[in-house]
Every structure is written in C-alpha cells, then in structure tokens.
Amino acid sequence: MTRRRPRGFSTVPGWVWIPAALGALVVVLPVLGMLARVDRDGFLGLITSESSRTALWLSLRTATVSTALCVLLGTPMALVLARARLPGARLLRSLALLPLVLPPVVGGIALLHTFGRYGLVGRYLELAGISIAFTTVAVVLAQTFVALPFLVVSLEGALRSAAAGYEEVAATLGARPTTVLRRVTLPLVLPGLASGAVLSFARCLGEFGATLTFAGSLQGTTRTLPLEIYLLRETDPDAAVALSLVLVVVAVLVVGLSAPVRRTVGRR
Amino acid sequence: MHARASVLAVLLTCLGLGVTGCGSGSPPATVLDVHAAASLTDTFTELAEQFEAQHPGVEVSLNFAGSSALVQQLSAGAPADVLATADERSMAGAVDAGLVDGEPEVFATNVLTVVVPADNPAGVGSLRDLADPGVQVVVCAPQVPCGAAAERVEETSGVRLSPVSEEGSVTGVLGKVVSGQADAGLVYVTDARSAGDAVEVVEVPRASRAVNRLSVAALADSDATEPARQFLELVAGEPGREVLAGAGFGAP
Structure with a gap:
C-alpha cells in the first residue's frame, strides 16, 4: 500500500472510463450528427445571407452588453454571498440562482409580467414613455436574467476557495474595505471572474426561450441567432443546420480562447 | 451485499411483470x-x-x-x-x-382576422389602422403559413404593416395580443374564436381576405x-x- 509510483499514478478507477466515455458521447455525438448534415457546398452562401449576418451581429452585440451587466451586477452579488455575514444567506443564494433552474420560457413570462406593458414595473415605465417590449433592451434584459447566476456561481466559488487571510492582513494594515477589494480580493479571484464572464457570455449567446417569450422576433432588433435558427428550421433546414454550426464554432471559440487567458491570469 | 442484490432482483422482476401485466388485458x-x-x-x-x-x-x-x-x-x-x-x-x-x-x-x-386586446388600448377599428406607426402590430413570419397569409393581406389591401415582431407561430401572435404586449395581431379566425373574451375581433374586409x-x-x-x-x-x-x-x- 505504501508503494509509490512517481508516474502513471491515478486516483481514477479504471471502470470510471466507461461511463465517462458514454457521457462524452452524449455530448459529442449530436454535434457530429449535425456536422454530417451540413451542406458543404452551399455553406458559405447559407451563413452569409443578410438575415444570418444581421442575427449573428445582433447576438454578439447583445451578449457583450449583457455580459458586462452580469459582471457589474454579479460581482457585488457574489461578494455579498461569499463574504458578508448576513442572516438568510442560504435563501438569498437560492433566489439568486433561480434563473439557473427555471426553464427560460418561465423566465420570459416572469420578465413579461414585470417589464412588459402591463407589468409590475413596466406600467410605470410606460407612463414615463419608456417601452421595453419588442426592443433590443428586452433581449439584453432576458440574457442578463438567465446568465447572471453563471457569473455569481463561478465568482462565489472562487471567493470561497481564495483564502480570506490576505484580505484580513490588508485590513489590519489599515486598508479600507474598498482598497482591500480593489487591491487584494479582485486580483485574487480574477480567474474565477474571467471564467464566470465567459460562461455568462456563452449563455447569453444561446438564450432563446426568454427572448422569444419576452422580446419577440424581428430582424435586426430582437431576432438573435438562436431565434433565426428556429425560424429557418421551418423553411430552410439546410440554412438552420449551417447557422447552428456557426453558433457551435463561436461557442467553442469563446470557451477555448478564454482558457489560456484564464490560466495566465491565474498564474499571476 | 448479497441480500441487497437479491432484493433488487425481486424488485426488477416485479416491475417487469407489472409492465407486461398491464398490456396483456386488451388486444394489441x-x-x-x-x-x-x-x-x-x-x-x-x-x-x-x-x-x-x-x-x-x-x-x-x-x-x-x-x-x-x-x-x-x-x-x-x-x-x-x-x-x-x-x-x-x-x-x-x-x-x-x-x-x-x-x-x-x-x-x-381558414382566413386571417385582426385581433386586439380586450380593452383595445390603441383604438384599432379597421385593418387600415394597423398602418399607424403608433400601433404595435405582431404578425407571423412569412416563413410560416399564417405569415404567408399576412403578406397576402398586405398585398391585396395595400396596407403596409411594420410589425414589432414576426412570430414563428400563430399562437405566438395570439399570446402577445392576449397579454396586451401588442396592440393588434393578425391571426386565424379560428384562433380568435378560441381566445374568447380575451381578445376583440376587428373584421378584415372580405376583398382582402387571404384564404389558407x-x-x-x-x-x-x-x-x-x-x-x-x-x-x-x-x-x-x-x-x-x-x-x-x-x-x-x-x-x-
């Protein structure tokens, strides 16, 4: 039992490979199935049509704005959940993570009855001359709603695993809370923040249900790439498959490109 | 360990029997x-x-x-x-x-008709009113049958619509009108009827009717x-x- 193996030492039992491979298959196989259906000759034409480009551009723009909002709002949320000692923290956390477990359509209905014309908040906005429904703002709102928990979860995890010792030392040396946050805490959890932001961006990019329910579907205004794919599926399945592949590639690029960034950030 | 396995086996057998027993009552x-x-x-x-x-x-x-x-x-x-x-x-x-x-x-x-929310907030009284820029109109996307019909209504009536949303299904249009998000929508008369009191129907002139x-x-x-x-x-x-x-x- 005390025998040591410097190389090839593994804590993973051999049989684990079988369910692990099956799991990987569940994820990879459908993507391969879609790849097999891609119309190679017409691919470029299909993905560069005006409506496709408009939808992709709208998706990238809205997902960027929504991710920024997630960082701005989610970072303080994670800080409060991870560091502040407040009663009912557990309940607060469950509430903050609600969009994670809600079907997006339900999120859309909730947004509708809050920010829609006759919604809780929307009716007053309407009186002030602000209408959110059917605008790009509605898309951003829907994306932020569904993606926010991703940032909060990642960052809260990072905050919890980062030792609070450095912060305490900084504080005892006379640093104000804001200085501690800026100079110690945030640099410490930057990798967690980065991966949270990447996850949020990917989630924003894929948002469909809440957008369709709350924002509607109009080219250039609210019809993001997933909505365009859903509509194309009706008439032009080839184009729908081609655009789906574009979305897969963008998602893989986002997640893949961010990995080295996160590592370098982490090393600092 | 052994006992647990046999309990599991018994359970599985019962489950299997239950399933077959269920089907054997009636002819296939x-x-x-x-x-x-x-x-x-x-x-x-x-x-x-x-x-x-x-x-x-x-x-x-x-x-x-x-x-x-x-x-x-x-x-x-x-x-x-x-x-x-x-x-x-x-x-x-x-x-x-x-x-x-x-x-x-x-x-x-089936023909299309104009539906408005029950209280008709935008005061829509005819198909022509839908061209008013202040009226938020929702239609089906041209890719689906109800949207193709909506395009034909536009062509025959000469009323140019600038919808705030083009939905993938007629139920999407109806939902946005029923919830009051949109001022008006083009749906099938059958959908308008099934929505009951939740919507008010504004007749489309017979000549402009697109029949599916x-x-x-x-x-x-x-x-x-x-x-x-x-x-x-x-x-x-x-x-x-x-x-x-x-x-x-x-x-x-």
Whole structure:
C-alpha cells in the first residue's frame, strides 16, 4: 500500500472510463450528427445571407452588453454571498440562482409580467414613455436574467476557495474595505471572474426561450441567432443546420480562447 | 451485499411483470399516427375521439406542430400515417419530398382576422389602422403559413404593416395580443374564436381576405393504410365538416 509510483499514478478507477466515455458521447455525438448534415457546398452562401449576418451581429452585440451587466451586477452579488455575514444567506443564494433552474420560457413570462406593458414595473415605465417590449433592451434584459447566476456561481466559488487571510492582513494594515477589494480580493479571484464572464457570455449567446417569450422576433432588433435558427428550421433546414454550426464554432471559440487567458491570469 | 442484490432482483422482476401485466388485458391496438397543424389542435382532438369510439382497436396518436415543422419531422423519418397542414404550400412540400400517398385533399379553409386586446388600448377599428406607426402590430413570419397569409393581406389591401415582431407561430401572435404586449395581431379566425373574451375581433374586409386551404393526406410510409383512409373520410366527411365549422373553419 505504501508503494509509490512517481508516474502513471491515478486516483481514477479504471471502470470510471466507461461511463465517462458514454457521457462524452452524449455530448459529442449530436454535434457530429449535425456536422454530417451540413451542406458543404452551399455553406458559405447559407451563413452569409443578410438575415444570418444581421442575427449573428445582433447576438454578439447583445451578449457583450449583457455580459458586462452580469459582471457589474454579479460581482457585488457574489461578494455579498461569499463574504458578508448576513442572516438568510442560504435563501438569498437560492433566489439568486433561480434563473439557473427555471426553464427560460418561465423566465420570459416572469420578465413579461414585470417589464412588459402591463407589468409590475413596466406600467410605470410606460407612463414615463419608456417601452421595453419588442426592443433590443428586452433581449439584453432576458440574457442578463438567465446568465447572471453563471457569473455569481463561478465568482462565489472562487471567493470561497481564495483564502480570506490576505484580505484580513490588508485590513489590519489599515486598508479600507474598498482598497482591500480593489487591491487584494479582485486580483485574487480574477480567474474565477474571467471564467464566470465567459460562461455568462456563452449563455447569453444561446438564450432563446426568454427572448422569444419576452422580446419577440424581428430582424435586426430582437431576432438573435438562436431565434433565426428556429425560424429557418421551418423553411430552410439546410440554412438552420449551417447557422447552428456557426453558433457551435463561436461557442467553442469563446470557451477555448478564454482558457489560456484564464490560466495566465491565474498564474499571476 | 448479497441480500441487497437479491432484493433488487425481486424488485426488477416485479416491475417487469407489472409492465407486461398491464398490456396483456386488451388486444394489441393499431396505432394511427396523425400529424396535424397546430391550428387543428382542438378540432382534431375531438375528431380523434370520435374515430376511436367508432373504431375499437385503433388508437389515434396526435402530434401537433407548425405545418413546416411537421413536414420537416416527417422528412427526417418520423413515423406517421396521416398529415394535415394549415396550407397547401406546406402540403406541396410534403408531396415534393415523396412523403404522400395519393392526392392530398383540401378539407377546410381558414382566413386571417385582426385581433386586439380586450380593452383595445390603441383604438384599432379597421385593418387600415394597423398602418399607424403608433400601433404595435405582431404578425407571423412569412416563413410560416399564417405569415404567408399576412403578406397576402398586405398585398391585396395595400396596407403596409411594420410589425414589432414576426412570430414563428400563430399562437405566438395570439399570446402577445392576449397579454396586451401588442396592440393588434393578425391571426386565424379560428384562433380568435378560441381566445374568447380575451381578445376583440376587428373584421378584415372580405376583398382582402387571404384564404389558407387546409390539406390532409395519407402518407406513403404508413403501416395502417386502412385506418388512415377511414380517418381521412371522417375529416373530409360530414362529421369533420361539423366539428371544423363549429371551430370557425370554412368549407373547402
């Protein structure tokens, strides 16, 4: 039992490979199935049509704005959940993570009855001359709603695993809370923040249900790439498959490109 | 460990027996797979019940979706015996794909109408009012049958719409009007009727009416050709007319 193996030492039992491979298959196989259906000759034409480009551009723009909002709002949320000692923290956390477990359509209905014309908040906005429904703002709102928990979860995890010792030392040396946050805490959890932001961006990019329910579907205004794919599926399945592949590639690029960034950030 | 395994074995055996026991009571039923346009949900559900009452041993399995989506599912190999679409264009797609056995039959018609929320916040009184830039109009996307009909309404009436949203299905349009998000929407008269008091109907001038002709056909891949034929008879015959007319569909 005390025998040591410097190389090839593994804590993973051999049989684990079988369910692990099956799991990987569940994820990879459908993507391969879609790849097999891609119309190679017409691919470029299909993905560069005006409506496709408009939808992709709208998706990238809205997902960027929504991710920024997630960082701005989610970072303080994670800080409060991870560091502040407040009663009912557990309940607060469950509430903050609600969009994670809600079907997006339900999120859309909730947004509708809050920010829609006759919604809780929307009716007053309407009186002030602000209408959110059917605008790009509605898309951003829907994306932020569904993606926010991703940032909060990642960052809260990072905050919890980062030792609070450095912060305490900084504080005892006379640093104000804001200085501690800026100079110690945030640099410490930057990798967690980065991966949270990447996850949020990917989630924003894929948002469909809440957008369709709350924002509607109009080219250039609210019809993001997933909505365009859903509509194309009706008439032009080839184009729908081609655009789906574009979305897969963008998602893989986002997640893949961010990995080295996160590592370098982490090393600092 | 051993005891636990045997308990599990007993449980599994019981479960297996339970499942087989369940099926052994009645003779094996023929399943008739009917794929129908979403606008036919209520009427076809009623007709399927009638059919099952008249044909013991046949079980009708209904699948409702947008017509183009149905055709696509069938092209991808979904098993089915009967297809009913919301317009002839979708049915032509199925014929072109070699899915249909024999000639499709037009069994009903449907027209578009303007619906507004119950309190009519924008004061819409005619089709013409929809061109007003202050009125938020929702229609179906041109890719789906109700959207193609909406385009024809625009063409024949000369009323140019600038919708705030083009939905993928007529239920999407209706939902946005019922919830009051939109001031007006173009939906089928049958949808307007099923929405009841939640919406107010503004008639489209007869001359501008775009008629969608609903088609039904037996499918080439069917393994229940006889029940399929009988179901088509029911739909296109007197009982079908009655149920469809009750929901607001026009005669072919």
